[in-house]
Amino acid sequence: MKNLALALSGLTLAAPAAIAQEAQGIDEKVNAAFAAATGPFVSFIFAPLPGTAFPWIVLWLVVAATVFSIYFAFIQFRGxxxxxxxVKGDYSDPNDAGEVSHFQALATALSGTVGLGNIAGVAVAVGIGGPGATFWMILAGLLGMASKFTECTLGVKYRNEYADGSVSGGPMYYISKGFKEKGLPGGGILAILFSIFCILGALGGGNMFQANQAHAQISGIVGAYPGWITGLVFAIVVFLVIVGGIKSIAQVTEKVVPFMGVLYVVAALIVILFNIDKIGWAFGQIFAGAFTGLGVAGGLVGALIQGFKRAAFSNEAGVGSAAIAHSAVRTNEPVTEGYVSLLEPFIDTVVICTMTALVITISGQLMIDPETGNYLVADGVIQTVGGTSGVALTSAAFGTAFSWFPYVLAVAVILFAFSTMISWSYYGLKAWTYLFGEGKATELAFKIIFCIFVVIGAAANLGPVIDFSDAAIFAMAVVNITGLYFLMSVVKEELVSYRSRIDSGEIKKFKH
Structure with missing residues (x-):
């Protein structure tokens, strides 16, 4: 019996290591198989234009944003x-159809775009394209405001309103219904394609990637521990929020988004104030670098590519995701939500991404050649004081003010990841119900699947899966913008009608 006990004890001790090794082997095989199957699709979506390093999908988004800006006479500035x-509620009637207020819709959509890309992604852009990338990032963000205006107006215009007061909207609805209204073919197929890409993007980039990076940030502070623990905690909290639908999500995001946004911006302002004597120099670096590159690899073109890429990947203008959240707003005037939504790229890119870029530039983390004044570049990447990049570079930049500032950043990362997950759960849900029908059972099935993927994302190293889901998110933009080009005349009609009624006094501020 003693020998048996010892044998069992040895088996017990050896089992976890053997199981872990076997699981790792399975994970690697799954990764390899998945990469082989999806590699061509991922490569196509992020392929550069011939002879350049500029991804064609970024050009697709920037050109569309420019077209909409011109077509609507730069509505992002006029409106x-x-x-x-x-957003303040000056024109809000609580009796209008819909589920959430203008502010709640804006907060929900913002929680889906303001995320780790604002922290880590900007650091990568500045690390490769230099501070000059910030200028092009801001420009792309300003143009993207017109794309949001277009898609979110259509989202409300063609949404489905149900007897229980709930609504469903987004590109799959306005493409299918709008094309049919105009007598155009192919709307149904495009809507199905968008829904499939949206579900894949929601489970990957809007879920697993967020859980994975949040676990990495937490374990980096408290020490290594199994990722499934982080995943399980996140999954429980996420489920408790999303099980209540868009109203529950909106009630959380309207509190979390302002808090995390103010927390991050205040932290950034403190770092900037600590280096107030360098503010003029930092802006000089941004403008000079935008047109000369300041010796950075790729020069002007490199700065432009990195700036446009970061803005496109951060604010999702043209992707169509935000239109799903904005469709739930309480309003009888579709164009009002177009106005509200154009604030998103401004807050996400022009304010928060610029803050990150300024902190990194002003904190002295980027190494400069004292003789030439150019940035020191190795292998196409700017050399940093600690040899850091991504979120580590942003953390080091914040740490120059107070040693404990990286902990504040960690809180921001966790909040950003959480808020992104709950918003993308709603995007994926609406695409799911478009394909499989409305109903409590259908909705609950997706919410459970979504939360299972939270655990998987935190526990596993699923590089190819994340790459594929990112590609799926930008494939949404291919479908969505195609639809927007055909339907932007509908938005123009809505805008002209609304503005004429505002100017004539027919539409007045609502007395609360």
Whole structure:
């Protein structure tokens, strides 16, 4: 019996290591098989234009944003103050159809875009394209405001409103219904394609990637521990929020988004104030680098590519995801939500991404050649004081003000990841119900699947899966923008009608 006990004890001790090794082997095989199957699709979506390093998908988004800006006479500037009035509730009637307020819809959509890309992605852009990338990032963000205006107006215009007061909207609805209204073929097929890409993107980039990076940030502070623990905690909290639907999600995001946004911006301002004497120099680096590159690999073109890429990947203008959240707003005027949504790229890219870039530039983390004034570059990447990149570079930059500032950043990372997950759960859910039908059972099935993927994302190293889901998110943009080009005349009609009624006094501020 003693020998048996010893044998069992040895088996017990050896089992976890053997199981872990076997699981790792299976994980690697799954990764390899998945990469082989999806590699061509991923390569196509992120392929550079011939002879350049500029991804064609980024050009697709930037060109569309420019077209919409011109077509709507730069509505992002003309309508900015009216957007703020709408968010404040000046024109909100609580009796209008819909589920959430203008502010809640904006907060929900923002929670899906303001995420780790604002922290780590900007650091990568500045690390490769230099501070000059910031200028092009801001420009792309300003143009992207017109794309949001277009897609979110259509989202409300063609949404489905149900007897229980709930609504469903987004590109799959306005493409299918809008094309049919105009007598155009192919709307149904495009809507199905968008829904498939949206579900894949929601489970991957909007879920697993967020859980994975949040676990990496937490374990980096408290020490290594199994990822499934982080995943399980996140999954439980996420489920408790999303099980209540868009109203529950909106109630959380309207509190979390302002808190995490203010927390991050205040932290950034403190770092900037600690280096107040360098503010003029930092802006000089941004403008000079935008047109000369300041010796950075790729020069002007490199800065432009990195800036446009970061803006496109961060604010998702043209992807169509935000239109799903904005479709749930309480309003009978579709164009009002177009106005509200154009604030998203401004907050996400022009404010938060720029703050990150300024902190990195001003904190002295980027190494400069004292003789030439150019940035020191090795293998196409700017050399940094600690040899860091991505979120580690941003963390080091924040740490120059106070040694404990990286902990504040860690809180921001966790909040950003959490808020992104709950918003993308709603995007994926609406694409799921478009394909499989509305109903409590259908919705619950997706929510459970989504939470299972939270655990998987935190526990596993699924590089190819994340790459594929990112590609799926930008494949959404291919379908969505195609639809927007055919339907932007509908938005123009809505805008002209709304503005004429505002100017005539027919539409007045609502007295609360």
């Amino acid at each position: 900015f103050m009216h957007s703020i009035s709408l």
